[in-house]
Amino acid sequence: MKDLHYCENMKLVDAWYEHDEGCFILNLNRVATEIDLQENHYLEEVGQIIETIAIKVRYCPYCGKKVDGASTSLSPSFVHYDFSKW
Numbered sequence: 001m002k003d004l005h006y007c008e009n010m011k012l013v014d015a016w017y018e019h020d021e022g023c024f025i026l027n028l029n030r031v032a033t034e035i036d037l038q039e040n041h042y043l044e045e046v047g048q049i050i051e052t053i054a055i056k057v058r059y060c061p062y063c064g065k066k067v068d069g070a071s072t073s074l075s076p077s078f079v080h081y082d083f084s085k086w
């Protein structure tokens with residue numbers, strides 16, 4: 001398995017890369033803050049994952065490095081998961 005890109009710019013957020021069927025995928029989580037808990041009573045605790053988005057990429061958007069193993073042809077797409085509702 002190829003080493004996935006480790007980006008210094010991503011270390012403070014809940015973000016990671018994965019490699020799936022020739023595509024490099026950037027995953028980002030949005031986690032609940034105290035304000036989110038006040039506005040949405042379905043949420044239970046600070047730090048709970050509210051949303052996850054997975055985006056196919058060829059280059060890291062935070063440092064510009066081309067990610068190893070990324071497909072040369074890539075159609076833009078993303079997957080969005082919303083965990084803020086029942």
Ligand SMILES: [Zn+2]
Pocket residue numbers: 005006007008009060061062063064065
């Ligand atoms: Zn990077």
